[in-house]
Amino acid sequence: MAAETKNWRATVLTLFPEMFPGPLGVSLAGKALASGLWVLEARDIRDSATDRHRSVDDTPAGGGPGMVLRADVLAAAIDVADTSSDRPRLLMSPRGRPLTQSRVAELAAGAGPLIVCGRFEGIDQRVIEARRLEEVSIGDYVLSGGEIAAMTLIDACVRLLPGVMGKLASGTDESFSQGLLEYPQYTRPQEFEGQPIPEILLSGDHARVAAWRQAEAEALTRARRPDLWAARPGQKRPKSPTDG
Template sequence: MNINVLSLFPAMFEGVFQQSIMKKAQEKNAVSLKVVDFREFASNKRQVDDYPFGGGAGMVLKPEPVFNAVESLTADKKPRVILMCPQGERFTQKKAEELAGEEELIFICGHYEGYDERIREHLVTDEISLGDFVLTGGELAAMTIIDSIVRLLPGVLGNADSSVRDSFSTGLLEHPQYTRPADFRGWKVPEVLTSGNHARVDQWREEQTLKRTLERRPDLLEQIELTTHQKKIIEELKKQ
């Protein structure tokens, strides 16, 4: 996968893209990450913003440098062009899985008061938001989304099942996890996990996944199609 990011502050990405899973993904040639300073594509003394027509507070990103930067990357290709924007679709694990299936992505990170509307109308394919809050710029949001996508690419994680079992990948929250020591300050690991009985372990994990989701995010249970067995477990949990 090729991921290009348009930003006025490319240095913000240096640490994130050169550490942990992001670095390993590049070393494995699973992804190519490039950050472009779209100020370089402005024709008027590197000016990327201007006052809004009609007046108002703040500055608006001009269309010219953003269009020029994207077009320099696309040539005859038609990749997904993603605008980081608090007005966009709220990002989810499902969206991460969808984007992980693309060969090329371009992220546009804005600043100031907003974007010239023609960028939305004629350039981007997706508008994405992390949630109902506003950041200073799109860089931090883009880093978060790119990380969630890259870890899903084939061969990036050491264990292929790791991303499959993550919270939200199945539509439910992940079950509790434990490691050594089995007894820490008197707090013991559930006996079933040290029993060696894999069938019992799988059953326990399924029950705990449903229990945790019911307790913390019951809304998720309404968004997926539960099996008859899962519905029975939930009914038993509600009685407890």
């Protein structure tokens, strides 16, 4: 007998569960959430505190500014929220590995992640190691907490779930899907402030349109993201000023 199919689920551990669903409650993600295509669970880390003040943090060992989320409280919150061994456990962190479209696709194809949203100066390193948290970054900058980063990750995953986007091609012809930035898009009016739509897009020749879009995507990627271009198969690494 086949196992029962379960909807994709995002479990978020946060000190501010009232921030959810937030933007995830509208547009594509919101419609999919309302129709049951995915499930969102926002859990308060403070529910696992053991003192009457519901304390979750303490001063950094070795001194320094700010506060650090306690290992024992966060570990208890993780254990209560997730008894599964096959769900990814993520920690939104500026020191994590950069989130990529390929990693998003992997997460969207699974059961859904448990996501820890840090605050203050971070969380105790011991709980990262003991609960095998995968640190994930959405960019080289620092936010007030992991909640907005978690929403970004969840939104990127949800739009790839079956039934969320109207056309399958919407998810296969966009930026990063083939290691390239997306080609320019145009629509009506045919002329805007003296600038017409490129004639080739109105030609009806699908082969020529596809070739134009490929060339534009490659040109944009070379100009704006040389790192992505260099990572494509067959491309040479850009020469460094220190190379001989």
